[in-house]
Amino acid sequence: MNTQTLNDTAHKILDVAEFYTQTRGFNAFSYKDIQSDVGIKTSSIHYYFPTKQDLAKTMAARFNERLIEKLTVLTEKHTSPTNRFKAFNKIHVETVSQDKFCLCGMLASDIDGLPELADKELAAFFSIIENWIADTIKDGQQHNEFNKELNPKLSAQSYLATIEGGMLIARAKKDPKHLKKILEETLTRLS
Amino acid sequence: MNTQTLNDTAHKILDVAEFYTQTRGFNAFSYKDIQSDVGIKTSSIHYYFPTKQDLAKTMAARFNERLIEKLTVLTEKHTSPTNRFKAFNKIHVETVSQDKFCLCGMLASDIDGLPELADKELAAFFSIIENWIADTIKDGQQHNEFNKELNPKLSAQSYLATIEGGMLIARAKKDPKHLKKILEETLTRLS
DNA sequence: GTCTATAAACTGATAGAC
DNA sequence: GTCTATCAGTTTATAGAC
Numbered sequence: 001m002n003t004q005t006l007n008d009t010a011h012k013i014l015d016v017a018e019f020y021t022q023t024r025g026f027n028a029f030s031y032k033d034i035q036s037d038v039g040i041k042t043s044s045i046h047y048y049f050p051t052k053q054d055l056a057k058t059m060a061a062r063f064n065e066r067l068i069e070k071l072t073v074l075t076e077k078h079t080s081p082t083n084r085f086k087a088f089n090k091i092h093v094e095t096v097s098q099d100k101f102c103l104c105g106m107l108a109s110d111i112d113g114l115p116e117l118a119d120k121e122l123a124a125f126f127s128i129i130e131n132w133i134a135d136t137i138k139d140g141q142q143h144n145e146f147n148k149e150l151n152p153k154l155s156a157q158s159y160l161a162t163i164e165g166g167m168l169i170a171r172a173k174k175d176p177k178h179l180k181k182i183l184e185e186t187l188t189r190l191s
Numbered sequence: 192m193n194t195q196t197l198n199d200t201a202h203k204i205l206d207v208a209e210f211y212t213q214t215r216g217f218n219a220f221s222y223k224d225i226q227s228d229v230g231i232k233t234s235s236i237h238y239y240f241p242t243k244q245d246l247a248k249t250m251a252a253r254f255n256e257r258l259i260e261k262l263t264v265l266t267e268k269h270t271s272p273t274n275r276f277k278a279f280n281k282i283h284v285e286t287v288s289q290d291k292f293c294l295c296g297m298l299a300s301d302i303d304g305l306p307e308l309a310d311k312e313l314a315a316f317f318s319i320i321e322n323w324i325a326d327t328i329k330d331g332q333q334h335n336e337f338n339k340e341l342n343p344k345l346s347a348q349s350y351l352a353t354i355e356g357g358m359l360i361a362r363a364k365k366d367p368k369h370l371k372k373i374l375e376e377t378l379t380r381l382s
Numbered sequence: 383g384t385c386t387a388t389a390a391a392c393t394g395a396t397a398g399a400c
Numbered sequence: 401g402t403c404t405a406t407c408a409g410t411t412t413a414t415a416g417a418c
Contacts, residue, residue, distance in 0.1 A: 009383085023303055024301075024303040024304060025216065025218060025300055025301050025303070025304075027216060027218040027219045028218045028301065028303065028304050030410075030411060030412080031411080031412070031413090032410075032411080040383090040384070040385090041384070041385065041386085042411095042412085042413090043384075043385070043386080043387095043413085043414080043415095044383070044384050044385075046412080046413065046414080047383065047384075048383095050413080051412080051413080052411095052412070052413095099303075101300060105300075105356075105359060106300055108359050108360065108362070108363035109216055109292060109296070109297055109300040109359060110215075110216050110219065111362065111363055112214050112215040112216070112219065112290075113215060113216070113219050118363065122363055123363075123364065126360060126363065126364065154372065154373070154376055155376075157360075157369065157372070157373055158353060158357075158373050158376055158377065160356065160360065161352075161353045161354075161356035161357035161359075161360055161373050162349060162352045162353045162356055163352075163356060164355070164356030164359055164360060165296075165351065165352035165353055165354060165355030165356030165357065165358075165359070166349075166352035166356065167356075168296060168299050168300060168352075168355055168356070168359070169299065169317060169348075169351065169352055169355060171299070171302065172299035172302055172309065172313055172314075172317065173314070173317065178348070181345065181348070182345075182348055182349050182352050185345055185346075185349055186349065189380070200401085221392075221393060221394080222393080222394070222395090223392075223393080231401090231402065231403090232402070232403065232404085233393095233394085233395085234395085234396080234397095234402075234403070234404080234405095235401065235402050235403075237394080237395065237396080238401065238402075239401095241395080242394075242395080243393095243394070243395095
């Protein structure tokens with residue numbers, strides 16, 4: 001799926017749907033909620049996304065496309081893997097500061113109502129981010145920034161779990177610094 | 192709140208509500224879903240829980256009561272803090288094996304629709320479990336099972352985040368062993 | 383592409399009989 | 401306590417005019 005061919009209105013709909021999914025959850029908003037914010041009627045939204053499942057699928061696909069872009073920028077911008085992770089952590093703390101949870105984390109919690117989505121975009125999300133973390137750990141090991149005895153893949157899976165759970169808890173506590181502290185500790189544990 | 196005065200029917204309703212919350216999410220089931228499973232009409236469910244908010248509050252309260260019981264049993268049963276954590280981890284892997292997510296983790300993701308609940312039972316849940324983990328770490332440090340340089344509170348917060356995120360991801364991947372591996376690694380990191 | 387109109391099903395919730 | 405009947409509002413979704 002490629003979302004770059006979508007027009008402005010479709011992107012606007014996805015923006016609003018994304019916001020509601022990250023703040024409330026996918027099952028806690030309706031086409032009517034989108035209607036008010038985008039300025040078109042629910043029937044027009046159905047023109048772009050016939051079913052809510054279609055909306056979810058496209059939303060997750062766009063999220064993954066943008067995730068890949070962001071991670072690539074991060075890798076290119078920061079030579080030091082440690083600094084790369086610091087920037088990476090900062091993004092997640094900022095998400096919580098906006099009372100948001102990870103989009104795919106939220107979709108994962110609603111997985112039972114999204115059977116089609118679960119097998120594709122959600123799995124892709126976890127792969128993309130796990131691989132990036134693992135590659136960054138490997139890079140850090142080669143640059144003597146991280147402990148060479150660490151298993152990059154397992155450490156990456158653990159890191160991702162800590163981020164997702166940390167976001168969930170910090171958001172529930174309304175305390176972004178809670179996540180910040182946890183991720184700082186996670187990072188020091190790599191060296 | 193004390194849920195021990197509730198009768199069998201009320202507990203049966205809570206059982207079903209709990210199941211749906213852990214598998215689908217709180218916003219993804221209705222009184223009608225409960226009706227079929229418990230064998231009483233939706234209007235009768237309203238007799239016990241006038242609003243769905245009441246249901247959520249009582250459900251979370253009962254969950255916390257039972258959590259405290261379980262953690263107490265775990266502490267009494269296993270002298271070794273390491274074995275205590277192993278049993279603790281096992282409970283969470285079993286939850287994922289049943290395609291379930293943590294009840295409070297799920298409620299935390301639906302937090303925006305549950306304002307009343309958020310400030311009380313959810314905060315209580317995180318406190319109970321964080322404190323138990325921290326106490327178990329301290330105990331392990333005194334028994335020379337864990338690294339004495341660890342900050343018990345911060346390590347406990349990180350541990351809990353890893354559990355919650357690990358459950359979320361493992362459930363999405365439909366792979367309970369994914370959580371098992373992560374939690375085994377988390378445990379070895381304490382020593 | 384966007385609208386109005388409309389449908390059928392579902393939602394949480396209440397009133398009142400038994 | 402549990403039922404039937406009913407409510408008003410919402411939900412996803414479609415048909416057809418402009």
